[in-house]
Amino acid sequence: AQTVTQSQPEMSVQEAETVTLSCTYDTSESNYYLFWYKQPPSRQMILVIRQEAYKQQNATENRFSVNFQKAAKSFSLKISDSQLGDTAMYFCAFSLTSGTYKYIFGTGTRLKVLA
Amino acid sequence: DAGVIQSPRHEVTEMGQEVTLRCKPISGHNSLFWYRQTMMRGLELLIYFNNNVPIDDSGMPEDRFSAKMPNASFSTLKIQPSEPRDSAVYFCASSRTLDTEAFFGQGTRLTVV
Numbered sequence: 580a581q582t583v584t585q586s587q588p589e590m591s592v593q594e595a596e597t598v599t600l601s602c603t604y605d606t607s608e609s610n611y612y613l614f615w616y617k618q619p620p621s622r623q624m625i626l627v628i629r630q631e632a633y634k635q636q637n638a639t640e641n642r643f644s645v646n647f648q649k650a651a652k653s654f655s656l657k658i659s660d661s662q663l664g665d666t667a668m669y670f671c672a673f674s675l676t677s678g679t680y681k682y683i684f685g686t687g688t689r690l691k692v693l694a
Numbered sequence: 695d696a697g698v699i700q701s702p703r704h705e706v707t708e709m710g711q712e713v714t715l716r717c718k719p720i721s722g723h724n725s726l727f728w729y730r731q732t733m734m735r736g737l738e739l740l741i742y743f744n745n746n747v748p749i750d751d752s753g754m755p756e757d758r759f760s761a762k763m764p765n766a767s768f769s770t771l772k773i774q775p776s777e778p779r780d781s782a783v784y785f786c787a788s789s790r791t792l793d794t795e796a797f798f799g800q801g802t803r804l805t806v807v
Contacts (some may be wrong), residue, residue, distance in 0.1 A: 614795060624785060665765035666696065676793050681727075681739040681750065 581606045583673050585685035593693050594660045596601075600656045600688045604669030610676040612656045613647065618687070619667040627669070630654065632676075661692045696720075698799035700786050706805045712774040715802045718767055719788030727796060728761055728771050737785075743769065744792055763771040776806045 582605045585666040589674075592598035604613070630638045630647050637645050645654045658665055671685040699718040702782040707713050730791050743753040743763045751761070758777070763769040773780055783803050787796040 610792070612795075620799070622783065622803075623800050624787070626795055626797065629795050652764075669797070674793070681742065682737075682796065684737040686736050 580610075581611075581673050581675070583671055583683050583685040584668045585669075585671055585688050588686070589689045589691070591691045591693055592658075594661055594663060596661055597657060597659045598661055598690065600658075600669050600671075600690065602654045602656070602685055604652050604654065604671070604673050606652070606673065606675075606687075608666045609674055612674045612676060613645075614672040614674070614682070615643070615645070615654075615656045616670045616684075617665075617667045618670065619664075624670075624685075628656065630673060662694060663692050666690060666692045698786055698788050698797055700784075700799035702802060704803050704805075706807065707776055709777055709806055710775045711807075712772065713804060713806075713807075715771040715775045715784050715786075716798060716802070717769045717771070717786030719769070719786070720797060721757050721767070723767070723788035723790050723797075725789045725792045725796075726763060726769050727787040727789075728769070728794075729787065729798075731783040731785060732802070739754060740771070742792075749792075773804075776804075778806045781805050 584603045604688045611632045615629045628640045643658045644657045668687045670687045672682040674682050697756040703718045728740040731737045740753045741761045746763045761771045783801045785801045787798040
């Protein structure tokens with residue numbers, strides 16, 4: 580069975596600073612996807628970034644980038660130049676590429692960006 | 695694109711009543727997922743469909759829960775009878791195929807009193 584662990588329940592960062600959210604996962608599969616979703620107070624789940632396990636290059640999306648360490652089963656999210664609008668819950672998620680397609684979500688990290 | 699549309703956004707009902715949650719996936723998306731979010735259990739997949747066919751309903755908690763997808767543009771999640779422990783936020787998500795990223799609706803906050 581796959582598991583996803585987010586060990587930081589809450590974090591805060593000053594506006595314009597950089598913050599890194601941690602995520603580790605466990606699987607015996609070699610092909611899978613990893614995602615970071617953002618859930619602001621509006622409750623909407625918004626896809627931030629996606630990483631395919633077969634790709635060695637770390638995904639980036641504007642101010643958001645990941646550090647994907649396949650051997651260590653680690654998938655951290657770095658937010659550069661933090662903005663007040665980044666305040667939200669952040670969920671790490673895992674999905675296989677075949678077979679069972681359900682996302683396994685972590686418990687989330689509540690990020691607060693301080694002015 | 696309007697995104698995944700869920701209705702209602704909020705629902706308050708009395709224990710024992712039937713509740714129906716609705717979802718319109720993104721046009722052209724072939725896969726649809728229903729999730730439940732609670733403080734205690736986080737985000738859990740209840741059921742998912744591919745090409746309108748239920749593929750895996752192992753996450754549906756009890757027989758009181760049922761889901762249908764009569765066509766590619768509409769799905770319902772029904773709880774009958776509802777109980778206070780069903781109170782949660784219910785999300786619908788859709789994806790182009792089973793192995794592409796899912797886009798979520800804004801969720802329905804259900805409160806059963």
